[in-house]
Amino acid sequence: MHIPDGYLGPITCAFFYLIMLYFWYRGIKALKTLHPKQIPLLGILTAFAFLVMMYNLPVPDGTTAHMVGGTLIAILMDNPWVATIAISIVLFIQAIFFGDGGITTLGANCFNMGVVLPFVGYYIYKFLRNKVGDVVASGIGAYIGIVTAAIVAGFEFGLQPFIQPGYCPYPFTVSVPAMAFAHLTTAGPAAAVVTAIVVWYVKKTRPDLFELTKKSMEVS
Amino acid sequence: MVNSVKLINKTVEHVIKYISEAVFSEKFARNKDGFLQKLDPRIKIIGLIILVITTVSIKHIKVLLFLYILSLVFCILSRIPLLYYIKRVWLFIPLFTGIIILPVIFLTPGHPIYIILKKPYYIAITYEGIKYAVLFTLRVATAISYTVLITLTTRWDEIMKALNSLGVPDIVITIMTLAYRYIFLLLNNVLEMMYSKKSRLCRNLKLKESWIIAGKSMGALFIKTQRMGEDIYYAMLSRGYLNEPRIFTNFKVKYYDIIFLCFIILISSISLGYDRLIL
Numbered sequence: 001m002h003i004p005d006g007y008l009g010p011i012t013c014a015f016f017y018l019i020m021l022y023f024w025y026r027g028i029k030a031l032k033t034l035h036p037k038q039i040p041l042l043g044i045l046t047a048f049a050f051l052v053m054m055y056n057l058p059v060p061d062g063t064t065a066h067m068v069g070g071t072l073i074a075i076l077m078d079n080p081w082v083a084t085i086a087i088s089i090v091l092f093i094q095a096i097f098f099g100d101g102g103i104t105t106l107g108a109n110c111f112n113m114g115v116v117l118p119f120v121g122y123y124i125y126k127f128l129r130n131k132v133g134d135v136v137a138s139g140i141g142a143y144i145g146i147v148t149a150a151i152v153a154g155f156e157f158g159l160q161p162f163i164q165p166g167y168c169p170y171p172f173t174v175s176v177p178a179m180a181f182a183h184l185t186t187a188g189p190a191a192a193v194v195t196a197i198v199v200w201y202v203k204k205t206r207p208d209l210f211e212l213t214k215k216s217m218e219v220s
Numbered sequence: 221m222v223n224s225v226k227l228i229n230k231t232v233e234h235v236i237k238y239i240s241e242a243v244f245s246e247k248f249a250r251n252k253d254g255f256l257q258k259l260d261p262r263i264k265i266i267g268l269i270i271l272v273i274t275t276v277s278i279k280h281i282k283v284l285l286f287l288y289i290l291s292l293v294f295c296i297l298s299r300i301p302l303l304y305y306i307k308r309v310w311l312f313i314p315l316f317t318g319i320i321i322l323p324v325i326f327l328t329p330g331h332p333i334y335i336i337l338k339k340p341y342y343i344a345i346t347y348e349g350i351k352y353a354v355l356f357t358l359r360v361a362t363a364i365s366y367t368v369l370i371t372l373t374t375r376w377d378e379i380m381k382a383l384n385s386l387g388v389p390d391i392v393i394t395i396m397t398l399a400y401r402y403i404f405l406l407l408n409n410v411l412e413m414m415y416s417k418k419s420r421l422c423r424n425l426k427l428k429e430s431w432i433i434a435g436k437s438m439g440a441l442f443i444k445t446q447r448m449g450e451d452i453y454y455a456m457l458s459r460g461y462l463n464e465p466r467i468f469t470n471f472k473v474k475y476y477d478i479i480f481l482c483f484i485i486l487i488s489s490i491s492l493g494y495d496r497l498i499l
Contacts, residue, residue: 005363010277036463041449043398048445051406056230104276197435
């Protein structure tokens, strides 16, 4: 889902940078209210978010898929803004140092994976957790989160030919189904199962941690 | 079973690729004689980002080709092995882009070059289609070329300091610096987890099993990061951390840097002007 440089035109890129300015501003404001103790933790969590993307999950079609981990971090830290900041930093590091994604498309990528994905995933989890339990709710949240983010990315690709031709050439009748299908059938289920298992594992082995993060975040 | 131990093998491969790329970049960035390495990091980052934006805005192959060659010239002047650079740029994303864009060759209406089928459907490779595909792929590759130049000629701490003096808040820089430092430690952790799991396997993994193993390993990693976060905080406190990071910079803009920036602005305005007004 990392959009490389050159896929989106300058107008689209500038638009998403403008949108992200608002979210980054809100995110940094949320950071400043955190206890100083949580700043190093956030640094390490960002590294964790990076690592989550490194796992190559085998998927049914024989290839491998990646998980973004936005929903996972939002759930584990009980704060979607933390995920926005962590994922944005990860995307920046990936774009600059490892050539995944791009500089001009950073705004769009941060919007898809750092805003849409964790917020959708997290609020679905919140909504469902008292009905179906933490573990199942986190899986469903992760699934819907990643699929929504993929569809949004598909729309970005698909609107490009109408805004400025010469970039990604496929209209959204092609790009949205393509992105949605891949994530509905392969990356989505993998992300859902893995997220649910992480939540189950952390709850089982360190239930204190799960509750603790929640409390300390609420206090701060 | 198709999925076998793909989780482990592929993840290990991916992790090692990242580590070795980062190590290689540092090696070139430390070469003091290179053209780009000598520049003030702020000026260099601004200059190269201007070139990336210019590249993304260009609409003609000729101009793009000129910009691509310019990136190769920068690479040679910075004493980066040309072959390594080209390989690093082209492998994966531009290659992948080339495949994605392939259908456009047949779908764009225009002058046919080679007619594949006349009946029942008319399918032909068109001149316009090829032009579109080349333009698109070349644009992606050129943009990546300039981005890779930033990495290859600037050390991580220099990029951080440059971003800080360009207005990125201290708190974000602190998190980024911590994150980058611990990425490598955690990458090693993941490698060890993967190796130890692999050494205990005596058969292939099923799809679901591999997801469960990935989930457990991520969970273990999360628990580790939680503890590490606390340890780091106490380590920082014991060394006199006052909740406000101080970032020391000793960047000085020299004539050399100003000439470079003027050159970049000139190049990008000429390219854009030529692209929009003349061609």
